[in-house]
Amino acid sequence: MEKHVPFKHRRTTLERAEKFISTHHFTDINLRSRLYPARKAVTSLTHYAAPGRISYEEAMKGKYTPAKIGQSFGPTWATHWFKVEVEVPADWVGQEVRLVWNSNTEALVWVDGKPVQGLSSEKDRYDFVLSSKQEKGQLRYTVYVEMACNGLFGAGQNSMIGPTDPDKHFTLQQVDIVTFDRDVYGLILDMEILYGMAKELPDSDRGYQALYAANDFVNACDVQDKKTYKRAKEISEKFFSQRNGDTQHTIHAVGHSHIDTAWLWPYDETKRKCARSWSCTIGLMEQYPDFKFACSQAQQYAWIKELYPSLYKDICKFVAKGQFIPVGGTWIEMDGYVPSGEAFVRQFLYGQRFFQKEFGIKCSEFWLPDTFGYAAQLPQIMRESGITRFVTQKMSWNLVNKFPHHSFWWQGLDDSRVLAHFPPGDNYCMEGTVKEVLYTANNFRDKGRSSSSLFLFGYGDGGNGPE
Template sequence: MHDDRTLVEDRLRRVLSERIRPAVYPESVPLQVAVWHAPGEPVPVAEGLAAEHRPIEAGTRWGAPWGTSWFRVTGTVPKAWAGRTVEALLDLGFEQDLPGFQCEGLVHRPDGTPVKGLNPRNQWVRIGAPVAGGERVCLHIEAAANPLVFGPGPTPLGEKETAGSAPQYTLGRMDLAVFDDTVWELVLDLEVLGELMAELPVDSARRYDILRAVERSLDAVDLQDVNGTAARAREQLAGVLSAPAVPSAHRISAVGHAHIDTAWLWPLRETVRKVARTAANMTALIEDRPEFVFAMSQAQQWAWVKEHRPEVWAGVREAVAKGRFVPAGGM
């Protein structure tokens, strides 16, 4: 029998990258962006919100090493989007291939309430699901221009005194966009099955079943109308996604956790902000996903959130009371 395994796997990677992932956000409009660069060390939230911002456009370089910039993004949800899910897409200039160790941000509402953290794998903020249309959007981002310090040998970027003032990042996409949940779920289905196939033996019956289901799913996608055909493409995957593993397979339960070195390749004060960004992200996930539980270790990091970011601490306390944000061990 003809072995077309590699053809289907290559097709999966190509269609996911070129057609399906871009269809997660089928419509978008640009946000207006303004920025204020803090002159020295990070400032209190109230000061960052009240500072005088100046217009900045996507494609502009920003962020001296270890500096802080406060971005204000504003816009209006188009009335034609009424009844749909809308998100703000906020790309500070992330290096997409790295999960962290670079620029990051903490999003606030105009009253200073924290919303969530921004990082290379998490660049969106939910505006409404659904929206009424016509809503005015205003978000503030405390952005940390932490430089990339990977590579062999010493680097002047490791110390603020020697790092210079050259901008480190290029502001990327700052848009309001329609979010298509069905296409997003299709992306996840295909990613999970594609990764599972790669781990199964080539002669495995389960690998063959997944391969054929993926092929049927890709056949069901109209590449000229991904959003209109994503649901039927997902239907082709339901069987292999629900099929149990072999009886001898392990069953795994897991909770969320973020490994945060207290003193690493950044100033200690940046660890304080890093913990706050992480805690804000986790409380947002806890509100959004009722099954999600997060465990955080290191008592000193808990203390920093309480002392330096009481507005984030309030959300942590609430999540702890629900048993969803769990203190865990010393390390």
């Protein structure tokens, strides 16, 4: 790309940075085009149309027949299993090798009888790591993909919340193996942050510095010459090493994957959504020991324990390590206004009993991000259940009255108090963009009394957890 001096035209410079990592523009010559340096189509692909949501053991008894790219599968809510047999080229030894799968649906990867990762076309969660460093002695892999004939938000007809289209079919678009360039991936992440800061801080010194750094980054990085990657990395690292003052607002980022127990899909699909999302989460925890994930709803844990015992065993391991964090203390995330006091009490009774029996803990916070009302007796019930804190979000959706606080004491009818927090990002499924981070800090309404807030990132209702 042609080099030029920034700020002759700010928008032109900003677009230059954006298109350097775009998934839609200049994808044959920009940096993102180098993310998968080598690619090979999978030629051994067979398929079994399951009679319903069946177990892995049942799926292994099915009759598999050849399948191909471009073939459609359905109808809505059907399940299709695929056996994918892969032979990695010998010259890929030493590189990271991934399976790329795009069926325009949600799906779950199984290896050696275990659910290991969810896939979601709508969130560009296409690939699964076959080997982080390919070894010479293992060039063949066999994985199974359990394809659910629904999208992230079900299969609504003409709109997301429209009636379910009962005969929707989904086309298998891509099944490849690729090499993955982790150096390129790191550079893309750096540029995404530089671009985001330049775009969202247009009139600040830091925003201008980010735009200068982004332009210098593009100047230094020749995508056809890996030797130039080091200089581009040095530019971004120099910019990121410049710290803000310690008195600035502190954001505590916690992974989360809110999953409605019942919404636009059957209960049985909720169970698989949990497996898809939490298997991805476990995979991230194995790579990143500092990663923490907050997860509520005892009912969903119970389903995983029953249907995916190997995954549940991993969850228990990471709960013990303090990475996979059970929260909420209730059986599900129930409605906060309609149930009776007796119903509320039973939610906490059975929820806290489950978490104590399974993990040896009692939750200290009530986690209810996705309900539109809160009964006045809840602080009393929370305190009687051993809970002192409350996290919610949905009041940020108010169309008329803007709630005036993000961190405050909520006092109930009997004067019981709990510390309440509304994450100021106004979202419990954030993606970690610069825009979201800045909005979180700027939107916080209790500056002076507090200088920290919660930031919940990850895909909810499917999409397969944080990334």
